[in-house]
Amino acid sequence: MSEEYSTIRVSRETKKKLDKMKVHPREPYEDVIKRLMKNANNLQVQALPQ
Secondary structure: OOOOOOOOOOOHHHHHHHHHHOOOOOOOHHHHHHHHHHHHHHHHHHHOOO
């Protein structure tokens, strides 16, 4: 079963920022975005009251 893909619209500024976050030049934007979401989720979990 293949994955379905969607197109998202981002400003040129956002694209440039995503480009700078790539681990290597050929890294897909999907991987960059997934890594950012994982990091954001980890920060949210750490911020929860204990």
